[in-house]
Amino acid sequence: MTRWTTPADVRAKVQRRWDDQTLLRALAAGEDFPAQDFPIRGPKVSEIGVDVGAVRDWIAALEDASRQGECFEIEWSVIGGREIGRNRFPTRARLTSYDQAWALLGAKRRVASYVEILELVSDLPVVRAWVGDHPLKSLDATDDWESLLAAYRWLAAARGSGLYLRTIDAPGVDTKFVERHRPVLGQLLGAGRRPSAFARDLGLAAKPDTVRMRFCPGFLGLPRSVTEATFRVDEIAGLQVGVGCAVVVENEVTFLSLDPPNDGVLLWGKGFDVDRVGALRWLADVPVWYWGDLDTHGFAILDQLRAWLPQTESFLMDRATLLEHRQRWGSETGPTSARLGRLATDEASVYTDLVTDRYGNAVRLEQERIAWGWATERLPYQRI
Structure with missing residues (x-):
């Protein structure tokens, strides 16, 4: 038996136009309702006489769901023959108004909220355009729109000011609110979603990059008892720092x-934050050594550091070293196979072995798993 169209099938077809935002976008644009017209699959003539009760129940269910045209209209056709007589059967479901769609979907309250949002943002063309194009995202923030607009106005006025976001004093808004709604505010203001990109694109102050280092006695004229410090990259990058x-x-x-x-600095690279080390211009003309994890991302970080400091040499x-510590291997999550053009020949060979799983699936040897005696015997520099 062919599956007959149910009221749930009719609703599902209209639901798709809600989910893809066709209906709400048309409403926001002031357009006529995009008519929805669907065929109704019903019993074949040969099936009607098999179970007349089931056919009657099917027709009644569709009529009840239509609510006499409040949710959708039914188009009827006369089918039948000598054996069962000629009878009217539903053959199409049609919606010709927004009210029918909202009634069918049970969405009247949400649509009313959306209309309120449209009215609230009507004096802000950029915001109005975004709300018109992103109805469902707009509805997700239904209870926050007054605060969102306050934040939008403050951020737009503060663009390029160099202020920290912490100084925001828009009514009902604090930094936590902005962080929670950063994806929407970023789209409204043309700024990135990540915290640093959001601040940078708006010309606000971002949390400064820092670099942590340990150093030889007397570094930067500090007391000899001071052996470690964390510096702002923007403050120390351009200093005249004498290291070997x-x-x-x-x-x-x-x-x-x-x-x-004994004549230089030891820096914590922190993975792909190694760009902060590379930005220290006073390292451009001195020997630099890098020791990272023996995995694909370790070599990617080495390649990245060489973009800043091409003289960098790797060790361990x-x-x-990889084969000596076979019993300490782990498995790398999400290894890279990126083309790394700054690796030396021997480094590229090991990287290729890792990428091609020569020694096993996604092999990695983390830095902290290398035997300390093996490591300290192979350091390329003289220590304090």
């Missing part, structure tokens, strides 16, 4: 465990 070399390591505990070079990222 730099060592960059991936892991924080390794950073704390190693002695700094070689095949001998």
Whole structure:
């Protein structure tokens, strides 16, 4: 038996126009209702006489769901023959008004909320356009729109001011509110969604990048008892700093465990934050060594650091170290296979082995798993 169209089928077809926002966008644009017209699959003539009761129930269910045209109109056709007589059967469902769609979907209250939002933003063309194009996202923030508009106006006025977001004093708005609604505010203001991009694109002050380092005695004229500090990158990058070399390591505990070079600095790279190290212009003309995890991302970070400091050499990222610690291998989550053009020949060979799973699936040797004696015997610099 062919499956007969049910009231749920009719509703599902209109629901798709709600979900893809066709109906609400048309409403926001002041357009006529985009008529919805669907065929109704019913019993074949040969099926009608098999179970007349089922046919009557099917017709009654469709008529009840239509609510005499309040939710949808039914188009009828006469079918039948000598055996069962000629009878009217529903053959199409048609909606010709917004009111019918909202009644069928049970969406009257949500539509009323959307209309209120449209009226609320009517004097802000950019916001009005966004609300018209993103009805469902707008409805998700139904209870917050007055505060959203206050935040929007404050941020638009503060664009380029260099202020920290913490200084926002819009009515009913604080930094937590802005953080929670950053995706919407970012779209309204043409700013990125990530915190740093959001602040940068609006010309606001962002949390400064910092770099943590340990150093030889007397670094920057500091007392000899001071052996470690965290500096703002924008403040220290351009200073005239006299060092003989730099060592960059991936892991924080390794950073704390190693002695700094006797004429330079030891820096915590923090993975892909290694760009902060690269921005230190006073490292451009001194030897730089990098020790990262022996996995695909470790080599990607090395490649990234060389974009800033091409003289960087790696250590303890070689095949001998990898194979010596076979019992300590782990598995890398989401390894990369990116083309890395700044690796030396031996580094590229190990990287290729990892990418192609030569030694096993997604093999990785984390920095902190390398035997300390093996590591300290192979350091390329003189320690304090």
